[in-house]
Amino acid sequence: MTDVAAFSFDKLVIFGFGLIGGSLARALRERSDATGKRTVIGVGRSAASSARALELGVIDRAVSLNDDAALRDALDGADFVLLAAPVAQTQPLLERIAPFLDANTIVTDAGSTKADVVAAARAALGERRVGQFVPGHPIAGREASGPDAALPDLYVNRNVVLCPLPENTPHAVERVAAMWRATGACVREMEPAQHDRVLASVSHLPHVLSFALVEQILNSPDADLKFSFAAGGFRDFTRIAASSPEMWRDVCVANRVALLEELDDYTAVLARLRAAIEAGDGAALEAVFARSREARSEWQEHRAADAVPTGRNVSN
Amino acid sequence: MTDVAAFSFDKLVIFGFGLIGGSLARALRERSDATGKRTVIGVGRSAASSARALELGVIDRAVSLNDDAALRDALDGADFVLLAAPVAQTQPLLERIAPFLDANTIVTDAGSTKADVVAAARAALGERRVGQFVPGHPIAGREASGPDAALPDLYVNRNVVLCPLPENTPHAVERVAAMWRATGACVREMEPAQHDRVLASVSHLPHVLSFALVEQILNSPDADLKFSFAAGGFRDFTRIAASSPEMWRDVCVANRVALLEELDDYTAVLARLRAAIEAGDGAALEAVFARSREARSEWQEHRAADAVPTGRNVSN
DSSP: OOOGGGOOOSEEEEEOOSHHHHHHHHHHHHHSOTTSOOEEEEEESOHHHHHHHHHTTSOSEEEETTOHHHHHHHHTTOSEEEEOSOGGGHHHHHHHHGGGOOTTOEEEEOOSOSHHHHHHHHHHHHHHHGGGEEOEEEOOOBSOOSGGGOOTTTTTTOEEEEOOOTTSOHHHHHHHHHHHHHTTOEEEEOOHHHHHHHHIIIIIHHHHHHHHHHHHHHTSTTHHHHHHHOOHHHHHHTGGGGSOHHHHHHHHHHTHHHHHHHHHHHHHHHHHHHHHHHTTOHHHHHHHHHHHHHHHHHHHHHHHTTOOOSSOOBOO | OOOGGGOOOSEEEEEOOSHHHHHHHHHHHHHSOTTSOOEEEEEESOHHHHHHHHHTTSOSEEEETTOHHHHHHHHTTOSEEEEOSOGGGHHHHHHHHGGGOOTTOEEEEOOSOSHHHHHHHHHHHHHHHGGGEEOEEEOOOBSOOSGGGOOTTTTTTOEEEEOOOTTSOHHHHHHHHHHHHHTTOEEEEOOHHHHHHHHIIIIIHHHHHHHHHHHHHHHSTTHHHHHHHOOHHHHHHTGGGGSOHHHHHHHHHHTHHHHHHHHHHHHHHHHHHHHHHHTTOHHHHHHHHHHHHHHHHHHHHHHGGGOOOSSOOBOO
16 A cells, blocks of 8 residues: 555645545545644636635635735645646746746646646746646546535556656655645656556546537437437446546537547447448457457456446546 | 236236236236226246246236136236237237237237337238337346246336327327336336437447457357456446346347447547547547546436335346
């Protein structure tokens, strides 16, 4: 077991305190070493969601992104900054905080794509300061969003991928890894391109396919009748179609190269299945279905050990 | 509320006593009027599964399909026959039982497709006896199969579609409807072609899409790595890829005309999304995703009233 007591912090500034940022804040408040001051400052876009996050105790203090003095004060002496906003905001957010950033502050993110985030960090922070930025991605989520969706144990037994830059010090990488381990997560390292290819396949593509099915039904002349006969298969297949449109818009655009490759590859698989269906080739269909069933069942068994706490619909 | 006490029976013969047939047997045993004898005879293909169904009390007696004398005896005086085997077996099964069928026995089925089942019934039973056959489809399931998967409340609040034939008497249709209502299901009537079109869209297509995703990952060079990073989105999207290969092979072949139409329509939606991704057209993507999210959330709310008992992964 990881020694979760090994991580303490005094001041964390999170940009975005919904599901992802809010869950990190709640996890660290409950699970990090109490020797740190554990102050969490939230920088948000909406007054309503700041008020809600304060009310829920997700953050200790809310700061407006547009308030220079408050932002300078928030970032002063911060151990950590976490960006937990849709990935297209990475570069503008880093540009916004760069003037106020202490040399000892470690910045990380929770974006679902990594190659674009690395490029954004290089552009915003420049050669001199990009070493302060350790790119990361906690592979956990739910289709719900906002501060009310934040859960202290969202990351327990989840994978968190770090994509360290050559400019990162081992200390900076280890501090970010320790922060995530303190939430109960398992930390793994990958190259950004590999991360983006893997996630395009097992996360981004299924989201697009799920959104597409609901869109197709909506556009059909008998949509209401179809929805009225939709049952458990539809429910599970489309659960992720209730995910944040803004977040998934950004993911699709940011990771379009890898996603298009996976999408084209998937379309080719579908074309093969289509040919088998049209030909009434039951043997070919059964062979594919049996292979898939076996792989899916094996995957499920391997995961049984990392059982997610119940009552959740974990997405991503 | 429906008066479930209104249904009683003396003898039910089920062909296939796995998830679907076994759940009906268990539901009727618990929920039908106790004035009937409620004998359930199972006709199966495997000795092991017959033994298991007997052990679990799903059926009272097991009969081999190949045993003429036993089959004749089983069907003698039966109120109901239910076919709950993969749909391609409908015609051979009906041909097998036709010589032994009492004139007062009502035959129904649980097949996921209906136009092909109607054709099979006409071919097997002929004009004179096809009126004894009331086509049906309980829209409920789980990815698990076999007698161990059978649950007495599988059909509670589920839709059961009946597609009555012009040859059916109102009495026969009403008796089958009463049988399903006794399980807690809601009975609705449709034309076979309409049923097949609706189910192709909300059930058959998602199953094919889900199997296809697992197949695609399996065929990729980094399958293990991808599976190791697959999380909750993948889990829900592919739950139905653990469904019975044999059943879904038959469904795809039996309903290929409607399924191909839906598949082609879906491929066209995907092509539109692909173009938006390639163009980096975030606004177009967000519009589709937001529409889908809203429709999916609304669908979920409408269904909140028919909450499924927990601990299930209802498929179909």
